[in-house]
Amino acid sequence: MPKLMILGAGIYQVPLIMKAQEMGLETLVVSYLGPYPGLEVADRALPIDTTDSEAVLDAARRERIDGITTTGTDVAVRTIGVVCDKLGLPGVSESCAANLTDKADMKAMFVRGGVPTSPFERVLSLEGARGAARRLGYPVMVKACDVSGSRGVTRVDDERALEGAYAAAVRASRADHIVVEGYVEGVEIGIDGFVVDGELALFAPHDKFTHHAGGVTIPAGHVFPSTLPADVTARAEAAVRRAVAASGMTTGALNVDAMVTPEGDVSVLEMGARCGATGIPELITMHTGIDYYAQIVRASLGLPIDLTMRDDPVPCMSKLLLSNRSLVVTEIDRNRLENVSRRRHARVTLDVTPGDRVRAARDGTDRFGSVVMPTSSASELDEALGEILSCITFENPAET
Numbered sequence: 001m002p003k004l005m006i007l008g009a010g011i012y013q014v015p016l017i018m019k020a021q022e023m024g025l026e027t028l029v030v031s032y033l034g035p036y037p038g039l040e041v042a043d044r045a046l047p048i049d050t051t052d053s054e055a056v057l058d059a060a061r062r063e064r065i066d067g068i069t070t071t072g073t074d075v076a077v078r079t080i081g082v083v084c085d086k087l088g089l090p091g092v093s094e095s096c097a098a099n100l101t102d103k104a105d106m107k108a109m110f111v112r113g114g115v116p117t118s119p120f121e122r123v124l125s126l127e128g129a130r131g132a133a134r135r136l137g138y139p140v141m142v143k144a145c146d147v148s149g150s151r152g153v154t155r156v157d158d159e160r161a162l163e164g165a166y167a168a169a170v171r172a173s174r175a176d177h178i179v180v181e182g183y184v185e186g187v188e189i190g191i192d193g194f195v196v197d198g199e200l201a202l203f204a205p206h207d208k209f210t211h212h213a214g215g216v217t218i219p220a221g222h223v224f225p226s227t228l229p230a231d232v233t234a235r236a237e238a239a240v241r242r243a244v245a246a247s248g249m250t251t252g253a254l255n256v257d258a259m260v261t262p263e264g265d266v267s268v269l270e271m272g273a274r275c276g277a278t279g280i281p282e283l284i285t286m287h288t289g290i291d292y293y294a295q296i297v298r299a300s301l302g303l304p305i306d307l308t309m310r311d312d313p314v315p316c317m318s319k320l321l322l323s324n325r326s327l328v329v330t331e332i333d334r335n336r337l338e339n340v341s342r343r344r345h346a347r348v349t350l351d352v353t354p355g356d357r358v359r360a361a362r363d364g365t366d367r368f369g370s371v372v373m374p375t376s377s378a379s380e381l382d383e384a385l386g387e388i389l390s391c392i393t394f395e396n397p398a399e400t
C-alpha cells in the first residue's frame with residue numbers, strides 16, 4: 001500500500017488525511033502529540049516537530065514514503081521542500097519553500113520577479129522597525145516572518161503603537177527578523193490555484209469575510225465566485241502567474257492574499273505553496289466540482305491532475321465560528337445541529353465539545369468551528385450561522 005506522509009494533524013489536515021485513506025493510501029501523520037484530531041484519524045502518527053526537517057527526513061527514509069504534503073499551514077512547507085529534494089519526490093523544492101515561508105524573502109522575491117507588492121523593509125530590532133515605519137510612512141503592517149493565520153501581524157497607525165506590534169511579532173516568530181511593510185488601502189481578496197508543470201493551471205479568486213480584533217484583521221470566510229470586475233481579475237491572474245514564475249514552484253496547490261486598491265490595482269501580500277484554510281478546499285470542490293483534496297494527494301504522488309470544472313459552477317460561501325470574548329461550551333444540541341445542516345445543505349464542523357474553552361479571537365487559530373454552504377447570499381449564510389450558534393450553549397468563565 002502506498003504511503004503518504006502528511007505534516008500536521010490539526011483540523012485543517014483531517015479532511016486531507018481522510019481523502020488519502022479513501023484513495024487507498026496508508027497515512028502517516030507528523031505532529032507534536034497533543035489534542036490534535038488528525039492523530040486519531042491517521043493510520044499512524046509520528047511524534048516529530050514538523051519544522052525539524054532532518055528528523056522528518058529520517059522518518060521519511062525509514063518509512064519509504066511515496067509522497068509528502070500538507071494543507072492549510074505554511075509552517076511545514078520548508079520541511080516538505082527538504083524531503084522532496086532529498087528523496088526525489090514530487091512537490092515543492094527546498095529553495096521555493098524557503099522563499100515562500102519567510103515573508104522577508106518572499107517580498108524580496110516578488111520585487112525581483114516584477115510582482116506588484118507594497119514597499120517593505122526587513123528589520124532586526126525595535127529601532128530598526130521605527131526607522132522603517134518612518135521611511136515607509138504610517139500606517140504600516142508589522143509582521144512576523146515565519147507563521148501564518150494572522151499570528152504576529154498588526155496594523156500600526158502611529159509610532160505609539162509600534163512597540164506593542166513589534167513585541168507581538170517577535171513573540172509569534174522563531175526568526176531573528178520581522179517585516180515592516182507599507183499599508184495598502186483597499187479590499188483584501190484571496191486567490192487559490194493549482195500549478196502543473198510550472199504553469200498556473202487553475203486560477204480561483206474569491207472574496208473574503210474578515211473579523212477585526214485588536215488591530216488584527218483575521219480571514220473569517222470566503223465567497224465563490226469572486227465579485228471582482230473582469231479587468232481586475234485579469235490583473236490579479238497576471239500577478240499570480242508572475243509570482244509562480246518568480247518562486248520556481250512546479251506542482252501543487254497555492255494560496256495568495258492580495259489587496260485591490262480603490263483604483264483597481266492589485267498588490268500581492270503573500271503566497272503559500274499549499275492550499276488555503278478556512279474551508280477553501282471544500283468551497284473549491286463545491287463551486288467547481290473538482291475533488292480538490294484528491295488533486296493535492298495526486299500531486300504529491302506525481303499522478304496526473306484533473307482540474308476539469310463543472311459547466312455550472314455553484315455559488316458558495318464559508319465562515320468560521322469566532323467569538324469576541326472567552327467562553328466555555330456547556331452543551332451542544334446535536335439533533336438540532338444536524339437538522340440545521342440538512343435543511344441548509346450546509347457542511348458544519350465543530351472543533352469543540354462540552355467543557356471546552358473558546359478563546360477570544362486574536363488570530364485564525366482561535367476558531368471553534370466552521371460552516372460551508374451553497375448560497376450566493378451573505379445574509380442567508382449569517383442566518384444559518386445564527387441557527388448553528390443557537391445549538392450551542394455557552395457560559396462566561398468569569399461568571400462560573
